[in-house]
Amino acid sequence: MPLDRVWVFAEVLDGQPITPALELLTRARSLGGTVEAVCLSPEAESAAAALGDHGATTVYAGTDPAYADLLLGGPGADALAALAAEHSPDLILFPTTYTSRDVAGRLAAKLDVPVISNGLDVSVDGGISVESSIFGASQNVSTRFEGRGPALALIRPKSFAAEPSGGGAPRIVPVEVPIADQHRSARVVERVIDKATGPKLEEAPIVISGGRGLGDPKNFALLEEFASLVGGAVGASRAVVDAGWVPYAMQVGQTGKTVKPTVYIACGISGAMQHTVGMKGAKNIVAINKDADAPIFKLADLGIVGDALKVVGQVIEELKARQG
Amino acid sequence: MNVVVCVKQVPDPNSVGQLDPSTHNLRRDGVEVVLDPGDEFGIEAGLQLAEAHGGTVTVVTMAPEKGLDAIRKALAMGAAKGVLVSDPSLAGADALTTAKVLAAAIRREGFDLVITATESTDGYTGVVPQALAEYLGVPAVTFAKAIESDGSSLTVRRQTEAGYDNVEAVLPAVVSVTAGVNEPRYPSLRGIMAAKSKPVDRLSVADLGLDGLVPGQAIVSVQPAEQRKAGEVVEDDGTGAHRVVEFLAAKKVI
Numbered sequence: 142m143p144l145d146r147v148w149v150f151a152e153v154l155d156g157q158p159i160t161p162a163l164e165l166l167t168r169a170r171s172l173g174g175t176v177e178a179v180c181l182s183p184e185a186e187s188a189a190a191a192l193g194d195h196g197a198t199t200v201y202a203g204t205d206p207a208y209a210d211l212l213l214g215g216p217g218a219d220a221l222a223a224l225a226a227e228h229s230p231d232l233i234l235f236p237t238t239y240t241s242r243d244v245a246g247r248l249a250a251k252l253d254v255p256v257i258s259n260g261l262d263v264s265v266d267g268g269i270s271v272e273s274s275i276f277g278a279s280q281n282v283s284t285r286f287e288g289r290g291p292a293l294a295l296i297r298p299k300s301f302a303a304e305p306s307g308g309g310a311p312r313i314v315p316v317e318v319p320i321a322d323q324h325r326s327a328r329v330v331e332r333v334i335d336k337a338t339g340p341k342l343e344e345a346p347i348v349i350s351g352g353r354g355l356g357d358p359k360n361f362a363l364l365e366e367f368a369s370l371v372g373g374a375v376g377a378s379r380a381v382v383d384a385g386w387v388p389y390a391m392q393v394g395q396t397g398k399t400v401k402p403t404v405y406i407a408c409g410i411s412g413a414m415q416h417t418v419g420m421k422g423a424k425n426i427v428a429i430n431k432d433a434d435a436p437i438f439k440l441a442d443l444g445i446v447g448d449a450l451k452v453v454g455q456v457i458e459e460l461k462a463r464q465g
Numbered sequence: 466m467n468v469v470v471c472v473k474q475v476p477d478p479n480s481v482g483q484l485d486p487s488t489h490n491l492r493r494d495g496v497e498v499v500l501d502p503g504d505e506f507g508i509e510a511g512l513q514l515a516e517a518h519g520g521t522v523t524v525v526t527m528a529p530e531k532g533l534d535a536i537r538k539a540l541a542m543g544a545a546k547g548v549l550v551s552d553p554s555l556a557g558a559d560a561l562t563t564a565k566v567l568a569a570a571i572r573r574e575g576f577d578l579v580i581t582a583t584e585s586t587d588g589y590t591g592v593v594p595q596a597l598a599e600y601l602g603v604p605a606v607t608f609a610k611a612i613e614s615d616g617s618s619l620t621v622r623r624q625t626e627a628g629y630d631n632v633e634a635v636l637p638a639v640v641s642v643t644a645g646v647n648e649p650r651y652p653s654l655r656g657i658m659a660a661k662s663k664p665v666d667r668l669s670v671a672d673l674g675l676d677g678l679v680p681g682q683a684i685v686s687v688q689p690a691e692q693r694k695a696g697e698v699v700e701d702d703g704t705g706a707h708r709v710v711e712f713l714a715a716k717k718v719i
């Protein structure tokens with residue numbers, strides 16, 4: 142059952158659509174039918190080119206400057222509800238990001254249609270279904286939308302690779318849904334970006350993550366040094382993020398980022414299923430843990446039973462020696 | 466400031482979950498259930514605000530009868546009142562139905578602020594707070610890492626993928642809180658004793674004036690996922706670091 146019309150909700154960061162939105166456009170192209178994007182940002186028009194490149198034939202662009210100062214949940218749901226009433230999409234895909242979750246959750250309530258979260262894929266035979274995995278990715282579940290649409294699905298980042306379609310410039314249709322006063326009672330007064338050096342966690346070929354086994358926040362400096370020697374990025378378990386050792390932006394796992402590097406190195410991380418769902422898609426996994434029974438060893442291609450600080454320290458020495 | 470905190474009872478997060486093979490609902494039999502650890506942060510946040518600005522904390526849960534234990538724990542921590550919405554028709558309710566029911570129960574109480582966790586430990590759909598805010602017609606300030614208030618408005622540090630936003634919101638509002646927003650208190654012995662005499666309302670779907678709640682989604686299949694296989698595990702005899710470097714070289718990342 143090919144679909145007539147699939148939409149992707151595309152957030153904008155620094156003038157460009159976020160990568161997870163491009164991933165969803167890439168997937169939407171193979172679901173049949175017309176692929177379009179909805180983009181609400183003063184920079185929506187400059188972001189449209191990249192959306193077109195990834196398969197959106199139309200970009201519904203809302204450029205009200207207020208979109209930059211408000212939480213997008215309320216006004217985003219209003220705009221999508223009005224657009225959906227006019228154009229009847231079968232399916233609206235949202236990346237699992239904070240802001241898209243806000244929009245999708247409110248839109249579901251507004252339209253009284255279900256939203257399925259934590260999706261890893263969508264399929265369209267015999268109805269629209271969302272595939273997801275539960276219990277630490279030990280089981281795959283398929284959930285089908287029943288009743289009227291549009292079907293709303295939140296799909297985890299990194300579920301697909303973003304690939305250009307070779308499509309031309311999209312048609313830009315202005316969104317003129319007014320922002321209700323009700324949504325102006327909450328405003329973003331400041332946006333702070335944690336500065337990070339080196340490659341982004343989601344894009345680095347090597348991710349080196351630390352957990353509670355590192356013993357002390359200052360030991361993360363060792364992982365930073367390792368990462369800088371190999372062009373990698375540093376990640377973390379939730380235990381150390383919750384303890385305030387490192388910022389949340391570094392968290393890998395169910396409630397953090399999903400990473401799929403060529404090599405993932407877990408240092409002093411036990412391997413709880415909420416952590417492993419975020420990294421088990423890595424091509425290769427190395428684990429260093431002093432407990433031979435740590436669950437992380439069940440999925441590691443190379444496991445070193447030992448002191449992570451000592452091993453990482455020696456790795457750094459050896460890398461330096463190799464690089465002369 | 467009158468605060469309503471939504472709390473959920475979940476299977477012990479340390480146990481491995483199971484779905485009922487016939488209904489595809491989460492199995493709750495034979496599994497220890499606890500107040501969702503994520504909700505303790507919401508209760509603590511509510512108590513701190515009510516202590517600073519006056520008012521009370523009411524906890525609301527939609528759960529089977531056993532959910533009373535989660536309410537009792539919140540009351541022992543210091544909440545003033547509990548509301549338990551329990552109804553056989555709600556078994557296996559989806560996120561939207563849950564939000565609809567919670568909104569109806571919360572509207573009955575009245576509120577300045579509604580607090581939830583960002584996602585539940587068992588279902589983690591992570592959209593109940595936003596849907597709830599839409600039904601209540603108020604903004605949802607989600608993913609709060611820190612909350613300050615002057616009594617009529619809030620300043621929230623909202624977590625984002627890239628860092629954080631500082632958000633100012635005039636009440637009423639819904640706020641979802643992340644783990645680590647505060648240090649939840651333990652119920653004191655006095656709190657536990659006092660909880661026994663605090664009021665708990667019990668409501669059915671009909672009491673809330675809701676009916677015709679039809680789920681718009683159905684699980685159609687559950688299959689074991691392919692698992693990674695363990696590779697080589699070696700004791701570090703001083704050559705561990707060398708093995709790691711060799712591995713990286715073999716995978717051509719250095």
Ligand SMILES: Cc1cc2nc3c(=O)[nH]c(=O)nc-3n(C[C@H](O)[C@H](O)[C@H](O)COP(=O)(O)OP(=O)(O)OC[C@H]3O[C@@H](n4cnc5c(N)ncnc54)[C@H](O)[C@@H]3O)c2cc1C
Nearest residue numbers: 352353354378379380394395396397409411415416431449
């Ligand atoms: C709803 C929910 C969502 C969650 N989401 C996430 C998530 O997104 N990401 C996440 O990571 N977690 C998540 N968690 C938490 C998860 O369950 C674990 O608690 C967490 O991953 C544990 O972190 P850890 O491995 O650093 O700590 P621990 O489990 O304490 O493990 C520390 C490990 O270090 C080892 N160790 C100690 N000293 C040394 C040493 N010197 N050298 C080497 N090894 C050493 C120990 O043997 C141990 O295995 C979530 C939990 C819940 C309930």
Ligand SMILES: Nc1ncnc2c1ncn2[C@@H]1O[C@H](COP(=O)(O)O)[C@@H](O)[C@H]1O
Nearest residue numbers: 471527581582584585589590591592593
């Ligand atoms: N049945 C419920 N009863 C009370 N609160 C709930 C219920 N389900 C979800 N919530 C609240 O909404 C949050 C997010 O839940 P979810 O969207 O299911 O991940 C939870 O952490 C709770 O604070």
